[in-house]
Amino acid sequence: MAQMKFLCDAERCIECNGCVTACKNANETDWGIQRRRVVTLDDGKPSEVSISVACMHCDDAPCMAVCPTDCFYKTDDGIVLHDKDICIGCGYCLYACPFGAPQFPKEEAFGERGKMDKCTFCAGGPAETKEEEYEKYGANRIAEGKLPLCAEMCSTKALLAGDAQTISDIFRERVVYRGHEDGGWSSVEKAQMSGPDVSGNLDEMAYDATRATREG
Amino acid sequence: MHTLMQCLWRLRMVGVVLLLAVLAASLAPPSSAAEPDEEIGQAVGTVDADTWRQVKSGENFVDSRYDSTYNLINPSGETWRQIRNEWISPAGLIAIGGMLAILIIFYLIVGRNDLDHERTGRKILRWTVFERSLHWTVATLFIALSLTGLNLLYGKFVFRHIFGDVFWANMIMGSKLIHNYAGPVFGILLIVILAKWLKVNLPKKHDWEWFKQGGGMVGDKHPDAGFANAGEKAWFWILASVGLLVVISGLVLDFPIFGQTRDNMQWANMFHGVTSLILMTVALGHIYIGTLGTEGALEGMATGYVDETWAKQHHNLWYEEVKDNAGQPQQSDPPVGDDTATAHRPN
Numbered sequence: 001m002a003q004m005k006f007l008c009d010a011e012r013c014i015e016c017n018g019c020v021t022a023c024k025n026a027n028e029t030d031w032g033i034q035r036r037r038v039v040t041l042d043d044g045k046p047s048e049v050s051i052s053v054a055c056m057h058c059d060d061a062p063c064m065a066v067c068p069t070d071c072f073y074k075t076d077d078g079i080v081l082h083d084k085d086i087c088i089g090c091g092y093c094l095y096a097c098p099f100g101a102p103q104f105p106k107e108e109a110f111g112e113r114g115k116m117d118k119c120t121f122c123a124g125g126p127a128e129t130k131e132e133e134y135e136k137y138g139a140n141r142i143a144e145g146k147l148p149l150c151a152e153m154c155s156t157k158a159l160l161a162g163d164a165q166t167i168s169d170i171f172r173e174r175v176v177y178r179g180h181e182d183g184g185w186s187s188v189e190k191a192q193m194s195g196p197d198v199s200g201n202l203d204e205m206a207y208d209a210t211r212a213t214r215e216g
Numbered sequence: 217m218h219t220l221m222q223c224l225w226r227l228r229m230v231g232v233v234l235l236l237a238v239l240a241a242s243l244a245p246p247s248s249a250a251e252p253d254e255e256i257g258q259a260v261g262t263v264d265a266d267t268w269r270q271v272k273s274g275e276n277f278v279d280s281r282y283d284s285t286y287n288l289i290n291p292s293g294e295t296w297r298q299i300r301n302e303w304i305s306p307a308g309l310i311a312i313g314g315m316l317a318i319l320i321i322f323y324l325i326v327g328r329n330d331l332d333h334e335r336t337g338r339k340i341l342r343w344t345v346f347e348r349s350l351h352w353t354v355a356t357l358f359i360a361l362s363l364t365g366l367n368l369l370y371g372k373f374v375f376r377h378i379f380g381d382v383f384w385a386n387m388i389m390g391s392k393l394i395h396n397y398a399g400p401v402f403g404i405l406l407i408v409i410l411a412k413w414l415k416v417n418l419p420k421k422h423d424w425e426w427f428k429q430g431g432g433m434v435g436d437k438h439p440d441a442g443f444a445n446a447g448e449k450a451w452f453w454i455l456a457s458v459g460l461l462v463v464i465s466g467l468v469l470d471f472p473i474f475g476q477t478r479d480n481m482q483w484a485n486m487f488h489g490v491t492s493l494i495l496m497t498v499a500l501g502h503i504y505i506g507t508l509g510t511e512g513a514l515e516g517m518a519t520g521y522v523d524e525t526w527a528k529q530h531h532n533l534w535y536e537e538v539k540d541n542a543g544q545p546q547q548s549d550p551p552v553g554d555d556t557a558t559a560h561r562p563n
C-alpha cells in the first residue's frame with residue numbers, strides 16, 4: 001500500500017503561495033481557514049528560506065493520539081482523516097500537532113471552537129454523499145485518481161505529494177544532481193566546507209516527532 | 217467589416233511587441249540557464265542544519281497564514297502528548313481506582329462508624345437551608361463535571377465500542393457542552409461556599425491532635441473537634457487550593473479568546489488534569505465519609521439537623537457550646553441574616 005506524504009524542497013520554494021491559493025480554491029474552506037501556509041525564515045535576508053506546510057499525515061499522528069473523541073482515522077494510503085460528525089472542537093489536536101495543521105472556524109459563543117478542519121491530502125472525509133463530503137471536507141481528488149492540488153499547482157515543483165517512496169526518489173535525484181554530499185539537508189557550500197563525514201549528522205538534522213525530549 | 221479591421225490592427229501590434237522582445241533578449245547578457253553551478257549560486261538561501269534548528273526554535277520567521285504566529289515545527293505538542301497520554305491518564309486511573317479499592321476494603325474490614333450511644337432524639341441545627349442548597353448544588357455540579365471530565369479523558373476507550381458512532385458523537389458533544397458551561401458556575405459557587413465556611417475551618421491547636429489520633433481510629437477516645445473536625449478542614453483547604461487551581465486552569469481552557477498561546481493551553485490542560493484527578497480522588501473519600509462511612513452525617517446535610525449524640529461524638533467542642541439549643545427541628549430555618557445559625561457554631 002502506498003504511504004502518502006508531502007515533501008517541500010526548500011531549495012526550490014519561492015514563497016509564491018500558489019499552493020495556499022490552490023488549496024483554498026480546491027477545498028473551499030471556511031472563512032479564516034487556510035489549510036496550507038508558507039513559512040519563511042529570515043525574510044528579506046540573503047539566507048531567506050521558505051517552506052510550504054500543511055498536515056504532514058504523520059505515521060504516528062499526535063492529533064490522533066490525543067483526540068478525546070477518537071474521530072481520526074488513517075486510510076490505507078496513510079492519509080490522516082477525521083470525522084466532523086464526531087469532533088467536538090476541543091482543540092486538543094491543535095495542542096498536539098507540531099505543524100499547526102488543525103484550525104477552527106471561530107463562530108460559536110465565548111470563542112468556543114467549531115469543528116476542526118485540516119488538510120485532507122485532498123482525500124475528502126467520511127460522508128453519505130459526494131455533496132456532503134465536499135461541503136464538510138472539500139475535494140476528494142484521491143478518489144478521482146488525482147494528487148493534491150497544492151502540489152499539482154506548485155510552479156517550481158518544490159512541493160511534492162504522493163507515495164513516500166516515489167517522491168523521495170524524485171528528491172534524491174535532485175540531490176544527486178545538485179551534488180549534496182549529506183543527503184540534501186544542508187547546503188552545497190556547507191557540505192564542501194565540512195567534508196564528507198557530515199552525513200553522520202543526518203540523524204541530528206531530521207526532525208523526529210517521536211523524540212519528545214529534544215528541546216526546541 | 218469594422219471588427220475585422222480592429223483584429224488585424226491588433227495582430228500587427230502583437231507582432232511589434234514580439235519583435236521588441238526578441239531584440240531585448242539578444243541584447244541582454246548571456247543567460248546562465250545551462251550552468252548547474254551558477255544555478256545553485258542563485259538558488260534559495262542556504263538550507264543547512266541551522267535552518268532546521270531555526271525552524272524549531274520559532275525565531276525569525278513569517279507565516280503566510282492570517283493571524284498566525286505558529287512556527288513551522290513546534291515539538292512541544294509531542295511532549296504534551298506524552299505527558300498527558302502516558303502519565304496523567306494512567307496515573308488518574310490508578311489514583312481513582314486505588315481510592316475506590318481502599319474505600320471498599322476499609323468498609324468491609326472496619327465498617328461504618330456507628331454512634332456509640334443511643335440517640336437522644338434532641339436535634340441541633342447544623343446546616344441552614346442556604347448552606348444545604350449551596351452544598352448540594354456544588355456537589356451536583358462537581359459530580360457532573362467529574363463524569364464529563366472523565367469521559368473526555370477515558371470515554372473513547374469504552375463507550376464508542378459499546379454504543380457506536382452516533383451515540384458516542386452525541387455523548388461526547390454533550391459532555392463537552394456540560395463541562396464547558398457547568399465549569400464557570402461551579403467556580404463561582406465554590407468561591408461562595410469557601411467564603412461561607414472559611415471561619416469554621418481555620419486550623420486550631422486541637423486539630424493537630426485529631427490528626428495524630430487518625431480522627432479517632434488510633435486509640436479509643438474521640439479526639440476533640442469543633443464545628444468542623446480536622447478531616448473536614450483538610451477537605452476544605454484542599455478545595456481552597458487544589459480546587460481553585462482546577463477552576464483557574466479550567467477557565468484558561470474554557471475561554472481561548474484572551475490570546476493564550478498553544479503552550480499556555482498545554483500547560484493549562486496538564487494542570488487541570490492533575491489537579492482535577494487529585495480532587496476527584498479526595499472527593500471519593502469525602503463522599504464515603506459523608507454517606508456510608510459515618511452514621512448520621514448525611515442526615516445532617518440532608519435535613520440540616522443532627523442528633524445530640526452525633527454532635528457530642530464527632531464535634532464535642534461545638535456540642536459543648538450549642539447543647540442548650542438542642543430541641544426539636546424548627547418548621548423553618550432561623551430568619552435569614554443567619555444570626556441564629558452563627559450562634560450555632562461559635563468556634
Ligand code: HEM
Pocket residue numbers: 342351354355356358359409413417443444448449451452455499502503506507513514515516517
Ligand atoms: C454526593 C456527593 C457528596 C456527599 C454525599 C457529600 C456529603 C457531605 C456531608 C454529609 C457533609 C457534612 C459533614 C458534616 O456534617 O460535618 C458535607 C460537607 C461538605 N461538603 Fe460534601 N458531599 C458531597 C460532595 C461534595 C462536593 C462535590 C463538594 C465540593 C466540591 C463538597 C464540599 C463539601 C464541603 C466544603 C463541606 C463542608 C465541610 C466542612 O468544612 O465542614 N461536597 N458533604
Ligand code: SF4
Pocket residue numbers: 054055056057058061062063064080096097098099100101102118
Ligand atoms: S494534523 Fe498534525 S499531527 Fe495530525 S497527522 Fe497532520 S501533521 Fe500530523
Ligand code: SF4
Pocket residue numbers: 063066067068069070071082086087088089090091092093094102115116
Ligand atoms: S478538536 Fe475535534 S478532532 Fe481535534 S482533538 Fe478535539 S474532538 Fe478531536
